[in-house]
Amino acid sequence: VVSGRELARQIHKEVQSDTAKLVAQGNRPHLSVILVGDDHASHTYMRNKARAASLLGMSSSTIFRPSSVSQEEMLELIDKFNRDRSISGLLVQLPLPEHFSERAICNAVAPEKDVDGFHIVNIGKLCLDQRCMVPATAAAVWEIIRRTGIETVGKNVLVVGHSKNVGMPIAMLLHSDRNHERPGGDATVVMAHRCTPLPRLKELASLADIVIAAAGVPHLITADILKEGAAVIDVGINRLQDPVTGKLRLVGDVDFEAVKEKAGFISPVPGGVGPMAVAMVMKNTVTAAKNAPTY
Numbered sequence: 001v002v003s004g005r006e007l008a009r010q011i012h013k014e015v016q017s018d019t020a021k022l023v024a025q026g027n028r029p030h031l032s033v034i035l036v037g038d039d040h041a042s043h044t045y046m047r048n049k050a051r052a053a054s055l056l057g058m059s060s061s062t063i064f065r066p067s068s069v070s071q072e073e074m075l076e077l078i079d080k081f082n083r084d085r086s087i088s089g090l091l092v093q094l095p096l097p098e099h100f101s102e103r104a105i106c107n108a109v110a111p112e113k114d115v116d117g118f119h120i121v122n123i124g125k126l127c128l129d130q131r132c133m134v135p136a137t138a139a140a141v142w143e144i145i146r147r148t149g150i151e152t153v154g155k156n157v158l159v160v161g162h163s164k165n166v167g168m169p170i171a172m173l174l175h176s177d178r179n180h181e182r183p184g185g186d187a188t189v190v191m192a193h194r195c196t197p198l199p200r201l202k203e204l205a206s207l208a209d210i211v212i213a214a215a216g217v218p219h220l221i222t223a224d225i226l227k228e229g230a231a232v233i234d235v236g237i238n239r240l241q242d243p244v245t246g247k248l249r250l251v252g253d254v255d256f257e258a259v260k261e262k263a264g265f266i267s268p269v270p271g272g273v274g275p276m277a278v279a280m281v282m283k284n285t286v287t288a289a290k291n292a293p294t295y
């Protein structure tokens with residue numbers, strides 16, 4: 001069982017020492033988070049990021065707006081933050097209410113401050129293997145694989161789920177060329193999604209050396225469909241009500257108890273990709289601070 005919390009502590013140490021250097025140069029990294037509405041999960045993630053920032057010696061601030069805020073007002077706010085030199089990294093917590101174009105909001109954030117890596121320029125660079133802000137969840141999966149020593153070159157990777165913010169960037173990192181400006185995993189990557197027939201999903205899973213589960217379907221990945229010794233990275237975040245206690249419980253897309261007996265490596269939920277994703281936002285914030293103009 002791979003501990004995302006332990007790996008996140010490694011990243012934290014690296015980010016903390018980079019932060020201290022920047023602070024000594026009078027350039028303390030600052031993360032600004034814009035949070036719209038009162039979505040409970042979004043508030044949890046925001047608090048995790050704010051806590052990590054203060055732990056690592058960065059400053060952070062969260063700007064709250066009601067779900068009735070207009071796209072116009074949001075664009076103005078983002079523009080103001082883009083021009084504010086005391087802000088190194090800026091992110092707008094997703095999802096946004098229905099009346100928003102998330103694409104327009106993501107594209108409004110200055111690419112060099114875009115610690116989510118969701119601006120179209122950063123996505124374009126990601127697809128061209130250029131250095132860029134890599135979306136935190138995808139970077140988290142990448143770092144878990146790298147730091148655990150899981151081989152990717154020539155391996156079969158199955159990414160389950162093709163969301164633009166998670167599945168797509170993960171597949172992009174893992175399939176691309178390792179000898180590039182932004183090194184990739186040189187794996188043979190297949191993407192399955194809601195239109196993939198179940199027999200086909202099983203067939204693909206049985207061939208996979210690495211399975212990345214990012215579909216948002218609890219218990220989708222069961223032990224019987226996996227190859228013995230496969231590495232399984234669970235990216236799912238599903239809140240299920242416990243039938244006994246009635247409490248909400250966080251589960252991934254993987255049948256953890258059974259799969260941990262068959263898999264070579266398994267990254268759990270909670271305590272896997274989540275804490276690593278928070279750490280990668282911090283790493284991106286330091287990167288943004290390093291690259292910020294100092295004049």
Ligand SMILES: Nc1nc(=O)c2c([nH]1)NC[C@@H]1CN(c3ccc(C(=O)N[C@@H](CCC(=O)O)C(=O)O)cc3)C=[N+]21
Nearest residue numbers: 044045048092093094095116136270271272274275277
């Ligand atoms: N603009 C934007 N950027 C994001 O990076 C972003 C987003 N919107 N919207 C939602 C997703 C999801 N996400 C997570 C962050 C932390 C945990 C995390 O800390 N998870 C803990 C448990 C947290 C809990 O108990 O709920 C864990 O897995 O151990 C999970 C998921 C960031 N996202």
Ligand SMILES: [Mg+2]
Nearest residue numbers: 271272273274
């Ligand atoms: Mg997790």
